[in-house]
Amino acid sequence: MRIRPFAALSVVAVSTLLLAGCSGSADPNATPTPTSTASSECLLDAQPGADSDAIEVTGSGADLAATLPDTLAFEDVERTIVTEGSGDDVVSGDLVSGFYTLYDGSTGEVLQDSSDTSADDSGAVPIIMDPQQYSLFVAALECAPVGSTVAMSIPGSAFGEGASPVVIVAETTDFIPTSADGAEQDPVDGMPTVELDDDGAPTITVPAEEPPTEVQIAELKKGDGPVVESGDTVFVQYTGVKWSDGSVFDSSWDRGQPTAFQTTGVVAGFQQALEGQTVGSQVLVVIPPEFGYGASEGHELQDETLVFVVDILGVQRAAAQQ
Incomplete structure (x- = not known):
């Protein structure tokens, strides 16, 4: 069954786990990956680990996808910046355009991708960095430069007892103006x-x-x-x-x-x-x-x-x- 992540995943439990100051336990032996410099505006600044580094990300834009190995442990929240963009860092309160694909970490099933809800043929959607409503996307995209592609693994405990873990791959493309430009x-x-x-x-x-x-x-x-x-x-x-x-x-x-x-x-x-x-x-x-x-x-x-x-x-x- 497909779900709406803005409604189903951005719940209080996610905010509590992802945005309460916890940090991913990076594997010191993992392959080095680009990381953004943390700023005082970062709410989580999740770090790369064995799980997020093992997610194979392919394509970009509407073709953004990932392959999930069956060895993912989902013991902690981990984020790998797969490719680092050249724009300003995305922080809480920003409005950006981008692409994403959400996976059930247990089965590898695609739960939703941005093409499902895009208002045009581009497959892109607006993403607001609001920790009160969309904490999942704040955790995935914050403090990474615009133009970056990220892979994030989240344990099922973030979503409640018995819930499946989730993997999100996401790419930001640009900041959206915060006033009408018509x-x-x-x-x-x-x-x-x-x-x-x-x-x-x-x-x-x-x-x-x-x-x-x-x-x-x-x-x-x-x-x-x-x-x-x-x-x-x-x-x-x-x-x-x-x-x-x-x-x-x-x-x-x-x-x-x-x-x-x-x-x-x-x-x-x-x-x-x-x-x-x-x-x-x-x-x-x-x-x-x-x-x-x-x-x-x-x-x-x-x-x-x-x-x-x-x-x-x-x-x-x-x-x-x-």
Whole structure:
């Protein structure tokens, strides 16, 4: 059965084991492999060992694959940088494009590869280095230069009692811009106004008038990337303010990194604003309570009309369940 690693592998147990300061026990007799210099921003900086060195990695991009020997012991978390890229190191909070293949370490079965969820023919996907959601990928890719290919072995104990060990091979290709880069569009009369700072973070000014009763959507920038479909995972920056007083109630910009979620996991008005848009677009949406938190009794935003500016940075399709 195929699984979605973002949902099934990036669990608290993984974060606890992989990102709590433990380190792989490198085999001093193993073949030397390139390693990145650890920095203060590294959460794990897993080291190479006999298992990760023994994983035979072939191909690159959409053809990235590995052969798993049947001698893997899976006693510890190990990572080998198979080829070292020439870009800046990838650290927590970054958004990158890349490729990966996940294997069941016990059987060698492919659990999922990036081509399963890529939004285009390239096979590449956005990968966000968020230890709270995607700790598996943080552990595999952190503190290695962009352009690197890595092999990582993880014992089954990371995923719970009786779980199978996992092998991941992954390659990063580039950093993804953290603000929308689409073509600027003409403003829409009557909508809130938006000013961007040098980094692209928006300041939203709400009109001094009654809020609308229907969802209103305007494109501030039009990207030329893949179209967001229902159920996709979108990688975004956003800021939300209340129409009532213009105050910010939520912002990925304030947290210092983009975020990701499924379009079907947000309020109806936000979902309307995302689906059908293209990657690289910046969208302004006004959401009345009926299409926001109006039905959430006791929610602090239950009676509020909400205004969001959303930069759509990347998208990933839902993996087929088999």
